[in-house]
Amino acid sequence: MSLRPLTAPWFHAPAGHEKLWIGVALVWCFVMSLMMPYWHFRGKQNSTGEAYTVKPDAFLERTQKFVETNRVGTFKNPIANALAAELPIVEPPPGGDAYLIGRMWQWYPALRLRVGETYRIHLSALDLQHGFSLQPLNMNFQAVPGYDHVLTLTPTSKGEYTIVCNEFCGIGHHAMTGKIFVE
Amino acid sequence: MTTASATLSVGPHSLAAPDAPKRVCDTTGLGVCLAAQRFIKLHAVVGIVFLLLGGIAALLLALTRWQTVHLLPADWFYRVITFHGINMLILWILFFEVAILYFACTTPLNAKLYSRKVAWVGFILMLAGGIMVDWIILVGKADVMMTSYLPLLAHPAFYLGIILVAVGTLVGVYNFFATLYVAKRDRAYEGSMPIVTFGALAAAIIAVVTLLHGAVAMIPTFTYSMGWTAQPDPIWYRMIWWGLGHQSQQVNVCAMVTVWYLLSNVIVGAKPVNETVCRTAFALYILFINLASAHHLLVDPGVGATWKIWNTSYAMYLAVLASMIHGFTVPGGVEIAMRERGYNRGLFGWVVALPWRNPALSGTVLSVIIFGFLGGITGVTLGTQQINIIAHNTLRIPGHFHVTVVGGTTLAFMALAYYVIPLIFQRDFIWRGLARIQPWLFGIGITLLAFGMSFAGSLGVSRRSWDVDAQGVYGPAVHLWLGVLGIGGVLAFIGLLAFVLLCVGTLFFGPKNNGRPMADWGTPPIQAGAQIGSLANSHTATRGTIVLTFVFLACFVVYYFANWKALADVWPVR
Structure with missing residues (x-):
């Protein structure tokens, strides 16, 4: 229960749908973080802060x-x-x-x-x-x-x-x- | 539970101690520390007063940016915009968050608040600071926007007031940490703290880091405004100030997610799908959000592209990952709880069967949807280093944060009030019919407002600007979207006013519920043959949630790449 202290062991690796979602979200986060260096070298609009x-x-x-x-x-x-x-x-x-x-x-x-x-x-x-x-x-x-x-x-x-x-x-x-x- | 812990030798800060001033909640059976209850009431009430002040300001602003109405003169527009930002983003939110902290460290842990004196000191500092800031803004000595970017300079009382609020909040946060410590020491509870307390703890840790940034930015600015020291560098100020400005929003996110877990538990009995995952996600917020102050410097001089790119993605977007995890586990927990209660039809039968007439439920669901689909997607996209070129300082920015901090956090806090007031103030709500539509009024209003802002911003309209006709560049489409902004703002204000009237009216005239459970807003009854806990070990019971999260991801991907396309259409620049 979210409002009471946990007395049973609660460490469990993610599984099933949750594992799938975490994996997909992580991949998406990587795609987004790679877009910026990619655009810095290949894209034409950048703010270099010179x-x-x-x-x-x-x-x-x-x-x-x-x-x-x-x-x-x-x-x-x-x-x-x-x-x-x-x-x-x-x-x-x-x-x-x-x-x-x-x-x-x-x-x-x-x-x-x-x-x-x-x-x-x-x-x-x-x-x-x-x-x-x-x-x-x-x-x-x-x-x-x-x-x-x-x-x-x-x-x-x-x-x-x-x-x-x-x-x-x-x-x-x-x-x-x-x-x-x-x- | 109290009998079990009473047999143990407990310290004086456990509510199980013989002379602890407490009462037992007539609805939940949990112990409530009377000192904590008093300060929860104080902070919540003052917070709601500041919400009303900020809301009146919001109405005036919406009616000014709605170009057809154009209500305020220029000087008052900028004055009111400063007032609105301070009251909403700092005063309302911080007061309510301290109330949440005092709740999260006492009742769930069966603990007594560490110190009433410390709580008074924190509260009085916050209140004095808040009144000082509001007063100096309204007399026209601080027309500098909430951000007060140097060399723009306000009256010293403006900075001093903010410093007092920050110090008062830190004192309250200290009281929270101290309560956690003595609760553990005095064995007020056994095992690990519940997720609600854990989320509040994450919020409190980020709040400390945030408020320290605030002190580093504000103290030299205050001494400069007094003429004692030289002017701090404007870019340095921007970087440190946003360590306050942006991270404080992550305090809000943490508090909001905590409220999601709390309310979904209270209303439908949901619990986290996986405690390890939820707690790790909170830890990711603490670790990585610090970098996000860079989002406000993406088109600034003096900070280079590498710095911007690394800090923009707050280490490979691990803080975004955390939000996406909560975005799964909160509805996932609700889905499992509903299926266990027997609402098992198809993919979304459990959604249909939710107690939609319960304002806390509708407020929470709207908060999750508005925060995730609108606020989260726009935030990550606008905060992308290069895409910021076509968004910086346009109305797209307030279009984003009104669906995070208003449609998300404020709406979640409103939803919480529908339980806080009956449980802590022990009065049942008046005008329950109005309460049932209030979250919808507010949620739909704020969504319309944000759409108006975002589309006007995409057409180049800048934020914090009194007039869009003086430049001779904006056409009828802009006026249309500013009209949508205005109508949304009016609708949201009606929702806010309804909320304040409901709360204040209930405090004075609500029927007392001492000695009986609070009046039920609506909870899903357990169906015949259903068994709680039957899906505890199922990892594929969240069929509906996984579909919803993939729909969310599809929206995210489309919006994100559409913005890259829009960026590719402007002039090459580096």
């Missing part, structure tokens, strides 16, 4: 330099949004580095990327933690102050993509957006 320490003002400086050198235009937000009414559009060289800042409350700058090219996107936050959430693809990564989080990203579809913030960052959180254009 990151470097960086002071927020140093990261801002790198981003500003990146914007000055590579700026190709200006994005005027068609949605009434005082927090990101205007952003510079910046195009990194194919295979090159791009910088993306999350701060209260915008993703800066807007990026223009070429389909099929691979970029190293440096992602960081200046004030609080922010959540990089690329829509409508629904790819999500964490942006943390003090960490230069490098995403080696290859856009494979053209179009206009919106970055929303999915880590709570204060009263303007819901309206914190940014842009990635893929041509």
Whole structure:
């Protein structure tokens, strides 16, 4: 009885249906744990967590330099949004580095990327933690102050993509957006 | 049983000792320690008050995320979401769990609670901490979410309150361990502790590890908020905080599974198919769940892929294996008990014959199904290292944990209350008709809510966000699912309110049942010619259960690989 102490010996090896279920469940657990290393080597979507320490003002400086050198235009937000009414559009060289800042409350700058090219996107936050959430693809990564989080990203579809913030960052959180254009 | 142990020389902490303050339960015939009874009552009542507070917050949140209603302004939305998380995940659950611990270490072992003073200290610390946290949130000084990720900073009273709750809980857990020790020493019982106490013990051990993580994360954050020390590193904070945040959920799982074993025993007389297997499964929780804090850092910078993969699978998913084992042994035990009672028709005749009008039975069954089929499958899948890329911080995450900790743990605790209140408070329930539908209202509501959240999350809607129209990316499908979320939330709140009214109303107006057995909620009568124990040595009597578990596995496999497919469709990234 589940509520009373056990006085008879209770050590029994599993048998019958129970043994079958434990065996099958164990095999399934192995399949699931092997899927991750398999995907790490053979799959194309991985989060390796590549990151470097960086002071927020140093990261801002790198981003500003990146914007000055590579700026190709200006994005005027068609949605009434005082927090990101205007952003510079910046195009990194194919295979090159791009910088993306999350701060209260915008993703800066807007990026223009070429389909099929691979970029190293440096992602960081200046004030609080922010959540990089690329829509409508629904790819999500964490942006943390003090960490230069490098995403080696290859856009494979053209179009206009919106970055929303999915880590709570204060009263303007819901309206914190940014842009990635893929041509 | 009391006569047998009374002939032995027992110590002062056995209820068989001559002057032990106790009563004998009129329903079960078991001894009840009066000190433990008082603290079970106190913790359960305070827990239910916090459940109501958290529930009111939940209703406001559901009516805000239901975009058509969009009730709260932005500042109050974030304030209420912080309040909701703290009251539900910390206060309600911890208070009720301490009540369960005090029960599990006394009555099943025929033991007296180790110390009333220690119990008072723990209770007062917990209550003071809880009130402090709730107050500082409601005055608007701690709009930081339950997780309070640095550099986001709350008023020091927020951290201090959480530390007090954690210390108070640890004091209660100490009282539990001490009771186990003196019960053994004073020979209050013979043999091995029953599975219910064993499960509670596993929960208590994990709680200690969990609360120590909480102390390591919260104390430096508190001193930082006072301006005494430098800011802790945000990633360090995330890793240690989730040692609190995720493992505390495993305390809930342990307590919930314990309640499953307890209620299935009380209602249909079920016992574990195999004690060795069940106890090993609890041990697996203790050993491997520690690694699961990594689930919250899967798309973080600064921790590498190897670390993420190893910790994600908590050592080859041995903690998941434990849940899958309980998922077999709990219904398996019920099936054997029902077949022994003569409900032997076909594969599922025993399911049909279950006392469905008993709210504790329906609550337990719904808890097992919602936790396993919805919560377990989504949890393992979302916590898969790479799949987390398409799930992190979206509404899929609360969509998962509302079917584990609410549809699973909270519903199991509600089911337990239908026996705790008649047995410990010695009052029979009022409004028994409402009680019979309450688990269904709550279970169906929370399931709808979780479906709404999960599908909106799959469409990219983030969690903890006040508005989905400001970004200009979400279409009508999102609004539809957020509507489902809202309706589910309202339904679940009605179920919760019914539960609170039933409990509080019974405490005040329920007919007393001293001197007679509690009013029966419905138990399956033994059929003519049936014999209890006739299937004790059968290893193939669980025909229905094995079919059900394979259906479960099929759902799991389909959902798991569908998510890999969805991941393969997004841009390559590393």
